[in-house]
Amino acid sequence: MAKINVLSTDGSVKESLELKDEVFGIEPSEASVHAVVVMQLANKRQGTHSTLTRAEVSGGGKKPWRQKGTGRARVGSSRNPVWRKGGVAFGPKPRDYSYSLPKKVKRLAMKSVLSDKVANEELIVVDSFNFKEPKTKEMKNVLANLKAGRTALIVTLDKENNVIASASNLQGVTTTFTGSVNVYDMVRHASLIATKEAVLKLEEVLLDA
Template identity: 60%
Template sequence: MPKVNVYNMQGEIVEEMELSEEIFGVEINEHVVYEVVKNQLANRRQGTQSAKTRAEVRGGGRKPWRQKGTGRARQGSIRSPQWKGGGVVFAPKPRDYSYSVPKKVRRLALKSVLTDKLQNNEMIVVDQLSFDAPKTKEMKKVLANLKADKKALIVMAEKDANVIRSANNIPNIATALVNTINVYDILKYNSFIITKEAVKRVEEVYA
């Protein structure tokens, strides 16, 4: 059964915690992770790109010159794709890029990235994370104590406005709840900071 050190906000080890092997000790499946990340990025696309085909470009109704006898290549319209100001060949049109991935695949991908974070010592478990008031300076101090002040994702069990607002103004630091974590965000950040309570919640939800 995998184990991890639990730190306090001062960066000191206070205990050792056993983790569920079903979530933090699975065989990492890179292809499944790739498929889920590709799906997430596709679902985020707006799909509002648009260009005009030769049928939609204004003008070009008259043949520019007669078919034969000019010595030039035959042309039917000055709005053909080879002309400046002409239409676009296979012009992109607004479309929906989203598609779905099976729930089991998403779960396996999430377990794979959580296992990867643990194996690469990028997962930091904190006994608790709380502030009396929103203080960016205090959050920076905590991140420095945990040696995670570059790019970090902070995961909490419950919404804490003081923690969220303390982290909001720090570049490359993001917060999330257990029910909102996803594969892409976990991979995007160097450090995965999670409270002890949130670890238990992850094991309950994703087991």
């Protein structure tokens, strides 16, 4: 089992926590992580892009000129895609880009990222965040005490409004909770800062999976 220090918000070591190798010590699967990240980015796409086909642009009722004898190219409608202000041929239309992957792949990706964070010392476990009120300056000091990276993802057990509000104005800092944490957010942040309760909950969920 891997051991990791549980820190206080002032940066001091409070205790040691043992992490299960089945979740935090596996050989990372780059393929599963890549597949899940691509899926999440695809699911974020709105798919609202739309162009007008020749059936939807205005005009075009009458044939512009007779078929033969004018010396010009034959044409049947001013809505022809070749013409200026004509319809768009094979243009994008609204569509749903979302899809899903097997649960085993998603769980493997989650374990892979967590294991990689532990191996590279990018997982910081905090005893708790005791914010009585939203304080951006206090959160900034906490991140400095924890020696967080340039970007950080803060994970709490449940939604904590004071933590969210305290970090909302800090560039590169994102907050979430165990029920909403995902692979893409963990990958794109240099540091993963999680409360002890959140780490134990993630371990419990991924072990049962």
